[in-house]
Amino acid sequence: MIRPSAMLALSATLAASAAPALAQAAPPPVAGQSSGRSQISLEQRMLMRCSAAFALAHARRQSGEGAAARLPDPGPRGRDFFVRSAARVMDEAGLTREQIAAELAAEARDLARGDTLAQVMPACMGLLAPDIDRQ
Known part of the structure; x- marks a missing residue:
């Protein structure tokens, strides 16, 4: 099993690089290296999609993007979801x-198109564990 600290580092890297990386075209596949897309189930793809959504929403909020203010804030629960799901x-x-990172990057690129991120955030927010401190 991967250490949580390593996944947090991956999370931070993805969030920090999501915005500029999304502006670029997807790189061509490397010979002999799969993105993992064909190897994961629908449930696992959903976990990756919501993880990417949380990271992308966080990156957009951190960059001060105006439209990001309308997105729900997953906060620490989103970060925990990202780590555990990955x-x-x-x-x-x-x-x-590398395959997990490629899967997350592919999902982030897809979510960055149009208003896809805003459309999936409500469903993804429903997957987060309740925040007991807010009761």
């Missing part, structure tokens, strides 16, 4: 860190 998919599907 580790789970990595373990269940037998993917490498």
Whole structure:
């Protein structure tokens, strides 16, 4: 199992690089290296999609993008979801860190198109554990 600190580092890297990376075209696939897309189940893809949504929403909020203020804020629960989901998919599907990163980047690119991020955020927010401190 991957260490939570390593997944937090991956989360921070993805969030920090999401905005500029999304402006670029997707790189061509490397020979002999799969993104993992064909190796994961629908449930695992949903976990990756919501993880990417939380990271992208966080990156947009941090950059001060005006439209990001209208997105729900997943906060620390979103970060925890990202870490746990990436580790789970990595373990269940037998993917490498590079394949997980490629999967997350592909989802982030898709979410950055149009208003896709705003459309998926409500469903993804429903996957987060309740915040007990707010009661």
